[in-house]
Ligand SMILES: *Cc1c(COP(=O)(O)O)cnc(C)c1O
């Protein structure tokens with residue numbers, strides 16, 4: 001195993017990776033996994049990686065936290081296609097547009113990546129009851145991976161969560177509790193009862209390993225483009241785990257000597273009804289204030305206060321990218337445009353990125369000769385109440 005320790009993303013305090021950890025015990029900020037990349041670079045080469053038959057994210061085994069002799073909790077997550085989007089690109093005059101299609105993951109969203117890694121580690125380190133607040137895809141992914149691991153999943157959802165999400169969690173064997181309140185009330189319920197109930201909290205960035213699963217987005221992107229990174233990445237940002245994870249992946253790949261110093265300009269795309277990162281980016285702030293009366297039907301973007309806000313904002317600025325908000329109606333319209341042009345029924349979160357792309361081209365922020373990758377993070381099938 002090449003995982004060495006955990007380090008706080010805010011105060012640099014080191015934490016032991018040998019037992020279950022949530023936030024930094026000193027400052028309550030997210031912990032990041034650190035690896036002995038020097039040794040990894042001696043054992044693993046890009047050629048060896050290419051020869052592996054496992055197409056799941058576990059093919060990056062040396063760069064993931066689970067010891068090599070422990071079987072991961074896996075449903076075949078990751079290894080998703082990077083597809084050209086020529087027809088939609090043509091409509092915009094863009095010659096080099098790609099979609100990383102995460103809808104083909106187990107439970108139809110990229111939440112599967114994070115949960116595969118985090119449930120594997122939680123089980124390995126002795127947790128038996130896993131709890132998460134969710135209004136959508138995180139709940140179903142936890143339900144699936146907990147079932148696969150033989151662990152119990154406790155999922156707290158706002159009472160107005162679409163029925164499909166509730167049914168899916170129940171049919172995957174989770175204990176679902178509907179809360180008369182918002183997602184923040186669900187989180188508060190878990191916080192209040194977790195010690196007494198012996199629940200391990202699996203909220204994103206409140207434990208260190210969902211980030212490790214999601215960083216494989218960055219490895220796959222680099223590998224699929226021939227160990228090269230695009231000019232622009234558009235990412236639908238809620239908690240920002242995928243964005244922070246990809247940036248971490250790029251740093252690790254450079255440390256391994258597999259890519260150079262080039263980085264994409266990273267753009268966070270949010271919903272107009274819940275755009276804390278956009279507001280903070282425009283204000284030049286280091287942290288993002290809680291977004292009042294947050295509302296959007298793109299449940300993945302309904303995160304009024306992200307614990308990793310300072311990390312997201314730092315990455316957007318360091319990369320020379322930005323942040324942009326899109327109306328729900330526009331997301332719903334663009335879903336059909338992309339569907340008709342590319343043959344993918346994308347999630348509204350993914351559609352938000354395509355709408356943002358159009359707007360960034362119109363403003364001259366993205367040039368027509370640039371290579372652009374849009375992340376479609378889930379499937380439209382999970383959002384039937386938004387369509388028709
Ligand atoms: C959770 C989710 C997001 C946001 O992901 P973060 O990495 O937490 O920002 C985007 N799209 C979908 C479909 C999601 O489920």
Ligand SMILES: [Zn+2]
Pocket residue numbers: 008009010011012013024025026027028029
């Ligand atoms: Zn700290």
